[in-house]
Amino acid sequence: MATTTATITLASSDITDNNISVSNTATLTDAGNDTGVTKTTGLTRVTLSSTSNVVLLDSGETGGVELARNAGGAITSGKVFLQNLNDRGDGSKYVTVLLQAVVIGRLYGGDWMFLPWEGGVGNDLEVTPSSTTDTTLEYIVFY
Amino acid sequence: MATTTASITLSSQDILSNAISISSSSTLYHDNTTATGLTQFKSGRVNVYVTGGSFDLIPALASEEASSTNSYVYICNKDTTATNYVTISIYNEVIGKLYAGDWMFIPWEQNDPVGDNGSDNDIEVEAFVGGPQTIEWMVFTESTATILDASGD
Numbered sequence: 203m204a205t206t207t208a209t210i211t212l213a214s215s216d217i218t219d220n221n222i223s224v225s226n227t228a229t230l231t232d233a234g235n236d237t238g239v240t241k242t243t244g245l246t247r248v249t250l251s252s253t254s255n256v257v258l259l260d261s262g263e264t265g266g267v268e269l270a271r272n273a274g275g276a277i278t279s280g281k282v283f284l285q286n287l288n289d290r291g292d293g294s295k296y297v298t299v300l301l302q303a304v305v306i307g308r309l310y311g312g313d314w315m316f317l318p319w320e321g322g323v324g325n326d327l328e329v330t331p332s333s334t335t336d337t338t339l340e341y342i343v344f345y
Numbered sequence: 346m347a348t349t350t351a352s353i354t355l356s357s358q359d360i361l362s363n364a365i366s367i368s369s370s371s372t373l374y375h376d377n378t379t380a381t382g383l384t385q386f387k388s389g390r391v392n393v394y395v396t397g398g399s400f401d402l403i404p405a406l407a408s409e410e411a412s413s414t415n416s417y418v419y420i421c422n423k424d425t426t427a428t429n430y431v432t433i434s435i436y437n438e439v440i441g442k443l444y445a446g447d448w449m450f451i452p453w454e455q456n457d458p459v460g461d462n463g464s465d466n467d468i469e470v471e472a473f474v475g476g477p478q479t480i481e482w483m484v485f486t487e488s489t490a491t492i493l494d495a496s497g498d
Contacts, residue, residue, distance in 0.1 A: 222349070
C-alpha cells in the first residue's frame with residue numbers, strides 16, 4: 203500500500219465579520235478499508251484549442267481509466283484532481299466540466315477541483331472549453 | 346467583495362517510484378471579472394441516516410432568474426468508520442462516494458436550468474451503511490437574486 207494525502211484549506215478574512223478557516227486532510231484509501239490507494243494515472247497535461255466536448259477520463263471497461271473494482275465487479279473508489287492552468291484573463295473563459303451529459307460546473311483560469319469519482323460506463327468525466335483560446339488542463343487520478 | 350481562497354496539497358512519498366507533491370491555490374471570483382471576490386456563502390453540518398433514499402444537501406436556486414454562474418462547493422464526511430460512506434449526486438447523476446474522512450471541492454452549476462423550481466441541479470446525499478454520518482458542507486456563490494428558498498407559505 204501507499205500513503206497519499208489530500209489537504210484542503212478554505213480561508214477568508216472578510217466574507218463574514220469573522221474569519222473563516224477550514225482545513226481538512228484526507229488519506230486516500232481503497233473503498234471501505236484503511237488500505238491506501240496504490241494506483242494513479244500520474245499527472246497529465248493537455249491543451250485544448252476548440253470548443254468541442256472531449257472525454258478527459260474514460261471510465262469505461264474498454265478504455266481509459268478503469269477504476270479498481272471489488273470482487274463483485276462493483277465500482278469502488280477513485281479521486282480526481284483537475285485544474286485549469288490558464289491565466290484568469292478577463293474572467294470570461296472557462297471549461298465546463300461534465301459527468302457525461304450532466305454539468306458539474308465551470309473551471310475558470312486558475313481554478314481547481316477535487317472529487318470522488320464513481321466511474322463506470324456512462325460516467326466519463328468530460329470538459330467543454332468556452333473558447334478556442336488554448337486551454338491547458340492538468341489532472342491526476344488516484345484509485 | 347471578499348477574498349476567499351481555496352488551496353489544495355496532494356502528496357505521496359510512495360505511490361510512485363518518485364514522490365508526488367502537487368499544490369494549487371485559487372481565489373473564488375465572480376464570473377466575468379478579473380478580481381471581484383464572491384460575497385455569499387452558506388454552510389452546514391448535518392447527520393445523514395440510512396433510509397433508502399437521498400436528500401437534498403444543497404438545493405439549486407429556485408428560479409433561473411436568480412442567476413448564478415459561478416459557485417463552489419465543499420463537502421466533507423466527518424465519519425470515522427472506514428466502511429461508512431455517502432454518495433454525492435447532482436440530481437440523479439452520482440458523482441462518487443465520500444468515505445469517512447473524505448472531502449471534495451467542486452465548481453457548481455447552481456442554476457435551475459429550466460426555472461421550474463425543480464431539482465435538476467440539486468446536490469444530493471445518501472447514506473448506505475452505518476450512521477448517522479456527519480456531513481459538513483459549504484457553498485460560495487454569486488447570484489442576481491436571493492439564494493434563499495421561498496418559504497412557500
